[in-house]
Amino acid sequence: MEPFTRITAIAAPIDLPNVDTDRIVPARFLRKPQGSPGYDRFLFHDVRFEADGAEKPEFVLNHPSFRGARILVAADNFGCGSSREAAVWALAAYGVRVVIAPSLGDIFHQNCFKNGLLAVILPGDVVTGLRGALHARPGSTLSVDLDSQTVTAPEGAVHRFELDPFRKQMLLSGQDEIALTLGYEAQIAEFEARQA
Amino acid sequence: MGTTMFEKIWARHVVAEGPGGQTLLYVDRHLLHEGSTAALVRLAGSGRRVRRPDLSFATADHYVLTSPGAPAPDAEIGSMVASLTAHTAQQGIVFFGRGDVRRGIVHVIGPEQGLTLPGMLLVCGDSHTATHGAFGALAFGIGSSEVEHVLATQTLWQRKPKTLRVTVDGRLAAGVAAKDVILAIIATIGAAGGVGHAIEYAGSAIRAMSMAERMTVCNMSIEAGARCGMVAPDETTFAYVRGRPFAPAGDAWAQALGLWQSLPSDPDALFDREVRLDAADIAPTVTWGTSPQDALPITERVPDPAAVADPVRRASLARALAYMGLAAGVPLTDVKVDRAFIGSCTNSRLDDLRAAAAVAKGRRAVVPAWVVPGSGLVKQAAEAEGLDRIFLAAGFEWREAGCSMCVGMNGETARAGERVASTSNRNFEGRQGKGARTHLMSPAMAAAAAVTGRLTDVRRL
Numbered sequence: 001m002e003p004f005t006r007i008t009a010i011a012a013p014i015d016l017p018n019v020d021t022d023r024i025v026p027a028r029f030l031r032k033p034q035g036s037p038g039y040d041r042f043l044f045h046d047v048r049f050e051a052d053g054a055e056k057p058e059f060v061l062n063h064p065s066f067r068g069a070r071i072l073v074a075a076d077n078f079g080c081g082s083s084r085e086a087a088v089w090a091l092a093a094y095g096v097r098v099v100i101a102p103s104l105g106d107i108f109h110q111n112c113f114k115n116g117l118l119a120v121i122l123p124g125d126v127v128t129g130l131r132g133a134l135h136a137r138p139g140s141t142l143s144v145d146l147d148s149q150t151v152t153a154p155e156g157a158v159h160r161f162e163l164d165p166f167r168k169q170m171l172l173s174g175q176d177e178i179a180l181t182l183g184y185e186a187q188i189a190e191f192e193a194r195q196a
Numbered sequence: 197m198g199t200t201m202f203e204k205i206w207a208r209h210v211v212a213e214g215p216g217g218q219t220l221l222y223v224d225r226h227l228l229h230e231g232s233t234a235a236l237v238r239l240a241g242s243g244r245r246v247r248r249p250d251l252s253f254a255t256a257d258h259y260v261l262t263s264p265g266a267p268a269p270d271a272e273i274g275s276m277v278a279s280l281t282a283h284t285a286q287q288g289i290v291f292f293g294r295g296d297v298r299r300g301i302v303h304v305i306g307p308e309q310g311l312t313l314p315g316m317l318l319v320c321g322d323s324h325t326a327t328h329g330a331f332g333a334l335a336f337g338i339g340s341s342e343v344e345h346v347l348a349t350q351t352l353w354q355r356k357p358k359t360l361r362v363t364v365d366g367r368l369a370a371g372v373a374a375k376d377v378i379l380a381i382i383a384t385i386g387a388a389g390g391v392g393h394a395i396e397y398a399g400s401a402i403r404a405m406s407m408a409e410r411m412t413v414c415n416m417s418i419e420a421g422a423r424c425g426m427v428a429p430d431e432t433t434f435a436y437v438r439g440r441p442f443a444p445a446g447d448a449w450a451q452a453l454g455l456w457q458s459l460p461s462d463p464d465a466l467f468d469r470e471v472r473l474d475a476a477d478i479a480p481t482v483t484w485g486t487s488p489q490d491a492l493p494i495t496e497r498v499p500d501p502a503a504v505a506d507p508v509r510r511a512s513l514a515r516a517l518a519y520m521g522l523a524a525g526v527p528l529t530d531v532k533v534d535r536a537f538i539g540s541c542t543n544s545r546l547d548d549l550r551a552a553a554a555v556a557k558g559r560r561a562v563v564p565a566w567v568v569p570g571s572g573l574v575k576q577a578a579e580a581e582g583l584d585r586i587f588l589a590a591g592f593e594w595r596e597a598g599c600s601m602c603v604g605m606n607g608e609t610a611r612a613g614e615r616v617a618s619t620s621n622r623n624f625e626g627r628q629g630k631g632a633r634t635h636l637m638s639p640a641m642a643a644a645a646a647v648t649g650r651l652t653d654v655r656r657l
């Protein structure tokens with residue numbers, strides 16, 4: 001997993017609440033293996049592309065200013081619904097490293113961390129403010145610093161976010177979580193012995 | 197102060213307290229389906245082994261074709277089942293594959309086989325794993341990386357969620373089903389209302405429910421944003437579990453029963469949040485929009501965005517109506533449907549098919565209507581009591597077990613613009629096919645829609 005430290009990048013606003021993972025990656029793409037050719041195009045496919053493959057101009061990521069976005073600023077409950085990790089794989093394939101929202105679907109939230117994406121939870125009014133700033137000046141950048149746990153808005157305001165120290169450490173180091181857990185072998189074996 | 201059922205089960209599964217408030221929990225049961233294959237492949241690729249193949253069970257559900265006679269699928273879809281077949285065989289995991297009557301939707305067959313038991317910690321790489329919480333189990337959906345983690349270690353790192361008790365007291369009126377109860381709950385707390393919480397469903401209306409009904413309620417916990425939902429085990433639970441193929445028997449049964457009876461939340465247990473609904477207030481309910489929270493009694497009208505003050509909510513409502521092709525203010529019972537789908541892990545059990553058949557009997561479907569049983573055994577049991585003949589006589593299609601048009605991964609989708617009366621759990625944009633429009637409802641209501649060609653109040657039929 002690619003370690004995460006700090007990023008300054010174009011951020012795109014996603015205004016609708018309850019964006020589900022079916023919308024992030026439609027079900028028919030789930031039979032394509034992770035990382036197969038064109039994986040980045042699965043992202044938001046049906047709201048992003050016409051049937052003939054042409055871009056829908058009204059979709060935010062098709063706006064010239066937001067095209068290179070590596071940060072998404074979303075609304076409540078982004079990533080709700082299906083557990084499909086492909087939603088995160090498609091975001092990563094597109095180049096997204098950070099998702100900022102007031103709340104996220106629980107499984108999507110976990111899946112982000114497993115793939116080196118930083119999920120940042122900030123209060124609703126702060127996130128609404130960020131989206132407003134991005135709409136006002138399309139193409140603006142946000143800076144996200146994992147070490148200091150801060151998001152710096154286009155106009156310079158700094159917002160601190162909470163993050164589980166465990167998740168933070170895993171992101172900073174890019175460590176393999178299974179390897180870490182296998183270090184608990186003695187406790188796992190002991191638990192199993194107690195059950196038997 | 198007493199302890200909640202959730203906390204009791206959590207405590208029984210703690211392997212170690214890790215850094216930063218994370219707890220390493222032991223997994224008693226791991227269920228797999230075609231979507232889990234990628235994790236098996238990565239595991240094999242990393243040279244690791246499945247730690248406890250004996251605690252994992254697999255089935256094929258998402259990619260199996262359900263047309264009558266179960267024809268062979270196209271190569272790409274077929275390879276999804278073939279690959280799971282090969283990898284489970286390699287790892288020594290029991291697999292209910294094509295041709296096995298026990299095969300079916302993972303959340304139907306777990307309970308049916310007695311693999312789901314009270315007090316267990318059960319996971320599956322599927323968000324509707326909360327279904328199994330109906331047995332008083334701690335059951336939740338996980339992502340593909342977590343599936344690989346469970347395969348390798350039989351454990352998971354988790355942060356303890358908060359607890360939310362949803363109490364439904366009173367008696368449900370005639371024509372009101374478990375599906376209406378959960379749709380009413382989601383409409384009340386919202387699609388994000390349960391985020392970060394474990395829900396316990398309680399109250400006399402829940403106690404009075406059959407296991408199938410409790411599963412319908414717990415199934416859609418994820419649609420309220422919660423990762424798990426649970427119901428305290430009781431005599432109804434024990435009667436269902438007793439004698440199932442993988443359930444404990446003999447001395448083991450007596451011992452298990454002792455534990456299970458100690459699981460319910462103590463009377464003085466405190467929950468982080470409480471929500472109460474009166475069963476008598478719940479009517480047959482349908483969704484009109486593209487989030488499960490967009491649900492209303494069938495007697496209502498399509499809501500009007502102009503009446504909503506909050507601009508974000510108004511825009512989101514307008515978008516939903518545009519996608520759904522609905523005009524504000526139209527009575528829901530005036531909305532015409534193009535098909536009906538009776539199935540999915542929410543509503544494909546024998547009780548569900550009986551409820552739909554009771555409506556279909558002696559009537560005639562006026563739109564294409566599919567009945568997709570949740571498992572081969574449900575299908576067999578339904579046929580033994582003649583439900584298939586009722587459906588066929590009424591012009592419904594009687595199909596093989598699987599997920600089918602709930603998500604259409606196997607290619608069984610509705611066409612763009614088609615409006616589906618569906619007993620599944622998600623009315624998201626494109627869920628049942630690109631451009632397809634889904635209205636969620638109970639099996640009786642979906643059958644009523646099939647025979648009238650529009651959303652219908654089953655009480656008035």
Ligand code: SF4
Pocket residue numbers: 257258301302303322324540541542598599602603620621
């Ligand atoms: S029936 Fe639908 S919701 Fe249930 S497991 Fe299958 S695809 Fe998922």
